[in-house]
Amino acid sequence: MQHDDKPTNGQHPNFLDLFNQLPPEPSAPELNSTGRLGWLRAAWKTSWKEGGFLYERWEEVGQARHVSWHEAANWIKAALLFGGLSLIVLMLDAAGDITSATLKALSDVPASGAGDGSGMWGTVDHPIRVFLADQAAYLPVAPAALYAFWQLTGLLGLVGGFFGNAGARIAWLLFGIGSLAMIWSATPAGGRAAATGLAALMWALASIFALRGLSLRPIVHNHPPQYQFNPAVHLHATIPAPAPAGDDYGDEPDNVHPLQR
Template sequence: MPTNDKPANGQENPSFFDRLDQTPPPPALEPGGKHGTRLLARLRTAWKESWEEGGFLYQRWEEVFQARHASWHEITTWIKTAALFAGISLIVILADTVGGIASATLKDLSTVPATGAGSGLWGTVDHPVREYLADQAAHLSVTPAALYAFWQLTGLLGLVGGFFGSAGARIAWLLFGLGSLAMIWSAAPAGGRAAATGLAALMWALASIFALRGLTLRPIVHNHPPQYQFNPALHLHATIPTPTPAGDDLGPDNIHPLQR
């Protein structure tokens, strides 16, 4: 398979397989020798010639070595293709891994009982949410455990995604917090409704330090210098009269008579 690469002398540079086809069998071998030995010798010869200066493999190695200092547009096509293929493969592997982790996490969360009793500060916030979801699931075609698992997964993704600056994750985090406060206010006991909702608001605010990291309400002003600078200048054109020759003087006062 010939290539378009040419060495410094302007002649076409044959590829490794062309070298292999052009390499004659070594003369030291007898006609009745083994075919595998002849093929191995031709491969060794073609490999050695391809790595010589100006050879096919030598130039490919030079292109790989120069790619470290060149821009993306200056890199050869085969290196770009290999890099894009590796990048796409890595993205597919990461997407498959993340999908498997999310599926396993959702499956584990769905096994948690939706009406489990809690204690402490977290139980004060978590128990009303469980009660509210269990009451609403009775009117829906979904189990309370699935609703509770989805609520947990939404909060987890909003917290992690918001920490890395994702706008969609931060919107999900805000909706998750507002929805949680509404559920706690609705399902908490009447005597401790305000305390439970306020405690949940404080915990949500503390977690928002990480979820809304870097978010500011101040307007961002970008001061970019103008692309074109206008420098006003005033150009004065003064006309200097041509001096009169000495031979044209009429009278001592240099007065010209009027002409009709």
């Protein structure tokens, strides 16, 4: 069994080893359908015996589940990278098709009425429809497409914010601010303040779910220091070596006399 792509018998594993381990091909007189089929069956069995090419590759697959990425066989890593890149390309292609189809569907939405503006929801929704319809007259897009995009933005911001996505929460905040601005602009002057205030309350109630878990308190992490400081004072004293006994060099002061009994 081969580990960590180490060479076997002095050589690295090669796909040509599969052919080197095959039994001899049948001779020309025996080269018929039956002989070729038997030869392939024998080759298949030989490669799956212990020490065979396919046997060794299967052992490497089993070993890859218990080793790190760097210890896996090179052909396994190449196959995983190729498969991952292919999956990413397919996902990007599918995402592009879905986005294109969605934008095309929004552009083809037929124009719809602006609503009658009755009821609690109509007080908030009707000014937005009117504002988008007025602005769409200067844009190459249908008013219904703008309204559908506004609804889609709010839905994605609400759902994504509920699951804690930062980008979705930013979109939800911009959605609310833009909605309040449109309501203030399109509502008649007599009921402008009431309609905007009502919309702000609705947006605040919905923000309970969209901004779930968001806190304005600063997060303080109290972690112990990763180093230790141990102050120490090191004193270096030099002690002169004692003079040998009987050493008299005459360098003592005059007032120093040896002790006499």
